[in-house]
Amino acid sequence: MSRIFNFSAGPCTLPLPVIEEAAAEFVDYKDNGMSIIEMSHRSKPYDEVHHEAMTLISELLEIPDNYKVMFLGGGATMQFAMIPMNFLPAGQSCDFTVTGTWGKKAYADAAKVGDTRVIFDGKDVNYLDLPDPSSLEVDPNAAYLHMTSNETIGGIQWKKFPDTDVPIICDISSDFMSRKMPIDKFGMLYAGAQKNAGPAGVAIAIVRDDLMERCPDTLPAYLNYSTHAPKDSMYNTPPVFPIYMVGKTMKWLKSIGGVDAATDLANQRAGLIYGAMEKDSGFYKCPVPEAARSNMNIVFRLPTEDLEKRFIAEALEAGMSGLKGHRSVGGCRASVYNSMPVAGAQALADFMGDFATKNG
């Protein structure tokens, strides 16, 4: 086997030791005579796996006791629906920052459920820049302010969040666990697992108790957060394997030093790749102004589309995959989530240098 540096935007690379450990114990989980995926979710071994994953998330993100951590199906997309259904009461409206594809989708669902107000729309800057958070005029009566901490397609990331008494609800799928968050600003944080936390198939929702009180009991069971929270997300059969892998990924993150280490590594990776662009700035262009640049999804353009195609093809031959930009915007994109080794970013930076020299 020759392991590839996988720059896919998600599902994406996971830590090799995590993958290897899961493979090794897959057929017979800890001498129980069966696989972890064959076990009742009410069994002791799975119960331990489930609660350990939950506890590690709280511990690593330093989540206070007045928040509940939940594991839910349907990805972050399902949260786009559940959030307004639970937290946007009739007669109140919510504020949105529409910063890219993910913000747009979250907004579209909220607009189907209740009253909304867009306080920032990145349309005029092609979703390639973000405003100063202090410039956002949040309605003090808003039910919540929705934000997307990082947009994977535009390659932009909020570095700070606005000061407001309105609870912020934030989609942190694409930079989950890559930095400390000022938790108490947030009524809710949520993330699909398949970028920074594990494989696809589970979303993590972290909800503050005062928001939980809003959940209307007119909602069908699965769609109500208050169905899941008191049962530790065991009201119905949870997505066992994705949660098990999230737990292992969190354990690995803890072993390398937790979120502070993740931030440091993210800065190293981003520094290498943005640095390579700067070194050959006549050849590579980053369409995002420096202040808004994501250190999770790094987008760049080459002089021509033809060169971009060759860049992507030759990178693959050199053991680097997933560098094609999203089909809606073209260009190149390197997604460098928590599990991407710095060596991967180094290899890409070196390759960028060589490619520019040969083709510049």
Add this chain to the structure above:
Amino acid sequence: MSRIFNFSAGPCTLPLPVIEEAAAEFVDYKDNGMSIIEMSHRSKPYDEVHHEAMTLISELLEIPDNYKVMFLGGGATMQFAMIPMNFLPAGQSCDFTVTGTWGKKAYADAAKVGDTRVIFDGKDVNYLDLPDPSSLEVDPNAAYLHMTSNETIGGIQWKKFPDTDVPIICDISSDFMSRKMPIDKFGMLYAGAQKNAGPAGVAIAIVRDDLMERCPDTLPAYLNYSTHAPKDSMYNTPPVFPIYMVGKTMKWLKSIGGVDAATDLANQRAGLIYGAMEKDSGFYKCPVPEAARSNMNIVFRLPTEDLEKRFIAEALEAGMSGLKGHRSVGGCRASVYNSMPVAGAQALADFMGDFATKNG
């Protein structure tokens, strides 16, 4: 490793060759230099996995072209919500057969969404028996009739479905692929995967085109079937690993002879266990009348609760787990889904004989 006969009601035993194959290819999927769970869901290798799983389900259940197969998150419980939200228009009502825990939950969600009518409630028989389907008085104007083909807790199973022009929507989670179904009676069939189809984390929904036309575009994206069907359940990142395992399990089912073989094996397993009860009928009692007995979840009582406890403990020592009845009803239960080897049912039948002899 000593593999156990795992009689858990779900998640449950899966075919050993399927588990072993997944373990063997987990670290490097088919020389792609990464695990299947690290791959973009838009990549060619995953796309093949996804569509093969979908095609195998259609092929094995002989689903006509005017039905769509979907993979969704949130389990069958999430379907309890989506079904009335999509298929129960204002001004129409739907009919329900409330046959046990699962029927009750499906009903409770529909009642939150719209008008409902219960045409059978098993309360008076403690959810341990079913009526003749021809006795059901279906409202000819009902939006649909909801049924649960097999109740895992009561251990009861519909052997036939009523003749009606009203589309039947049926939860087949616990006997999926164990028998041929008269598909054209059904507007929709759905199943959580974690009993007969694979691991937890994905539900399979099979919906007829004329029902798809009812999906209201006022629903948030994830909750609308018409978001998923035209995109082959790739609107958002699907639960990759659960779908991959469903595909492998379906391939295994095809290799052993498909649904007809599954029916034959189910009859063999059920025959062995119900036969063991009959042989020691002074010791074992099945609370379910013969005509309604499930061949997936086989419930039985021993003379005392103390003997039941010993039975379950000694069975575990003899390599058979998961025989405790559901906490809400007590007693014993052997869940024998498609992946349970006949040898497992034989071992249990033998053990039942020995235990009755020693303790009878």
